[in-house]
Amino acid sequence: MKKKIYAVLGLGLFGASLARTLAKEGQDVIAIDKNMNHVEEVADVVDSSIQADFTKLDQLKESGVGASDVAVVATSQQLEDTIVAILNLKELQVPHIIVKSKSRAYEDVLLKVGADRVILPEIDTGIRIGKELASRHVNDLVDLGSRNHISAFPVKDEWVGKDLATINFRSLYGINIIAVKSLNEPYKVDLDGDYQLQAHDELLGISSDDTLKQLFKDK
Known part of the structure; x- marks a missing residue:
């Protein structure tokens, strides 16, 4: 900056x-x-x-x-x-x-x-908190404007044991993964496609407003 x-x-x-x-x-x-x-x-x-x-x-x-x-x-x-x-x-x-x-x-x-x-x-805070409460599995960290956000979210059951290249978040979900946090470890940003997701990992990704809400709507 x-x-x-x-x-x-x-x-x-x-x-x-x-x-x-x-x-x-x-x-x-x-x-x-x-x-x-x-x-x-x-x-x-x-x-x-x-x-x-x-x-x-x-x-x-x-x-x-x-x-x-x-x-x-x-x-x-x-x-x-x-x-x-x-x-x-x-x-x-x-x-x-x-x-x-x-x-x-x-x-x-x-x-x-x-x-x-x-x-x-007051209005902006109310909207942000309302979205967080409605999507309790997704934590919006940064609003990038134009309806895009950097958000932290958990690994779904069907992703466990699969590598990032296999899942292909960008193509399948419209999410750009920028970091992964393993249990009790800091975020890892130098990712490659063969990283295998674990059950307690946390993902950091860039997505549009509705992408993650739809992805976790049944959670």
Whole structure:
């Protein structure tokens, strides 16, 4: 992941978690909030933690937000404040603006004002957890977009003792196997076709939304 500068505006639970995660992933983070307690909570993790009002253009300028590659408006308490923040970020020519919203009804408005992407954490989390509960044998680890996922899933009984080349997951199921985890062992990624699957192995594969759900629907 190429290092970028991220500005996180609003350091509530979502914003603070986002700022910490980006910083731990080696990215430069400018974290901003009006509440000094929130600012201090991330000060030891991020590059720059600043008490400021992101609805004030001059304060955003002084905070260095104009140098960021991506800005995230991470609070959705007041629609008016979010809109002002977007306009300020556009004025500072921030290339990519992501906005948190608490309602899908606001999505079109925020996009028209200038947001490049609108996220709805509560809705997105509910959908993800619902899918996990409905497909308890499949654990989606990474959403790759375009309906594709990296998922972990168990070995079905009919696969035990067969090698990967014989099963041919890509041709038969539309799944690209990228790693196998044996019992009490780390994931093995340097796979070859003669690897024989065992009953307690766990597979890591790339597939579309419905592939694994259909594969394990009778489990």
